[in-house]
Amino acid sequence: ADIISTVEFNHTGELLATGDKGGRVVIFQREQESKHQPHRRGEYNVYSTFQSHEPEFDYLKSLEIEEKINKIRWLPQQNAAYFLLSTNDKTVKLWKVSERDKRPEGYNLKDEDGRLRDPSMITMLRVPVLRPMDLMVEATPRRVFANAHTYHINSISVNSDYETYMSADDLRINLWNFEITNQSFNIVDIKPANMEELTEVITAAEFHPHHCNTFVYSSSKGTIRLCDMRTSALCDRHAKFFEEPEDPSNRSFFSEIISSISDVKFSHSGRYIMTRDYLTVKVWDLNMENRPIETYQVHDYLRSKLCSLYENDCIFDKFECVWNGSDSVIMTGSYNNFFRMFDRNTKRDVTLEASRENSKPRAILKPRKVCVGGKRRKDEISVDSLDFSKKILHTAWHPSENIIAVAATNNLYIFQDKVN
């Protein structure tokens, strides 16, 4: 199994898609709940697996293009088939996933093996009949949106109009129509005329969940810009600019790096945005630009270790963050296969671990705690014992229920609320 690079529930939560470093997409489907086995509440089983992207070679630059799936985004379901967008560094693809449970039999001109029948042997007309067959799930690429990004794509976001979507790379954001693959509109371009003056890149972008003219994008300097596509074709001038003033007492050479935003997500309500930087998760009210309304410390004990984390490159890890269905709880990952949840109402938080050694299936997860110096209690783990190679960068939350998917390197964990 390959390293999982993205996880995403669809809009109903029935399907869960994962993308990995090898360019594969695996889709899980939730079992129908049955009265006979109430304790097996809707488990997720593999529904479809397909190769979305292959490695490519850019001959002009003599560089490989990785097949790793950076993001998957589902389209809302409009018919029996499911549609999703998957992207690697350069190319976005629209995939159709559909079921086939019937097969036509009794062709007139060819026999069951597909060979053409001898015309002189055909004496009567016969019309094919659909007969049931074993369920087959097929994935077919319906659109390929290529050659529009010079830099690496970090985000895709489906617009609420369901007709367009955007793809963002380090310096540009493009707007696409699902039907048109040979053209896209460039809506944000922060590439300086002189590349030597480049000091800031785009790190994530997302459309507003309800207003199809509004989107946000975050930067490596810890800022978020909200843009309105109605104002101009090229949204280089933002409508709103979100930035928290720097805390002078915490200033160090690493301040900028740890302020770089790795993920930005609108709340389901559309009123708030959540951003993840290296040490914190912040919730912003769209109506207040000068500071976030909430800040949550994910792993502040790493603040004194920044130099080591810079040396081993962990400081550049890009963690994602997610809202629960009601926007009351937010979740993000950390190291040592830990992930954290923050309840915005009760202000309580919990640290949990995704690992087979430390929890049995269907056992309730035990809260974990990292001890910061001083005497270490029995169940606590000290900062120096943390395994920085076990990082949880990608998580997803079911749109309406308390089911979460957590990707721990090459393992996928699905956790649910306790069944009473």
Place this chain on the structure above:
Amino acid sequence: MFVRGLKRKCFDGEEDIEGTLAGIKAIPSYNLQRQSLLDMSLVKLQLCHMLVEPNLCRSVLIANTVRQIQEEMTQDGTWQMINTQSTGQASLDCLVSTDILCRSSREQAEGKHVPGYSTFNKDFEGDQAQDSLETMSTASSVQAPRNLQNNVWEMENPQENKGNFQKSLDQIFETLENKSPNSVEDLFSEVDNSYYDLDTMLTGMMSNTKMGHCDGLETFTSPTTATSSSNCKSDLNELDHIVEILVES
């Protein structure tokens, strides 16, 4: 991993060092740590990962950190000017600029013998980095102190290692240059113009004209020639192989 020849001070846990700049600076220790951070950053920027394009965000963040350290060192007065060997060499000794980040490794190789960027390879020894540092070019006006190279990149057999590396690099460039030369028109006629972003082409052209090497364009491998591309890839693999031998990994 850490650079050879430089004793590492304990960086972590000394909060007053990583804390406010206006805080107490135990002068030798702080300067040394800042210097080692600068060195580490430069190594991270210089290392080239020949096959896959480097992460632009990471490169920009590291370059900003380097700039920040430079600014502080300039204010402190600890930034020393180096003697430039010649006007041509002056730019080569300068610190990295982000311009390099967006050029292909081949463009840099043909024009300036500068490798592209990559993720940080922990096994990469400091001796190779010195070669890269010496041949690095940039438009930044700040010049690296000579002692930067001498302090940091102490090595056991500098000349030999450097020679080996340079030789292998030269071999690879020679192989690439000896491909059947294409005229500029041929190059463009074979390229599907809709594919390549215009500014990628311009970047390549500009970097070559800047160096006065018009024949740089002639050495571009035709995209339709399968053999040359596979040769290119095998040359890159060869470089990886050589790097492995050099670092004895």
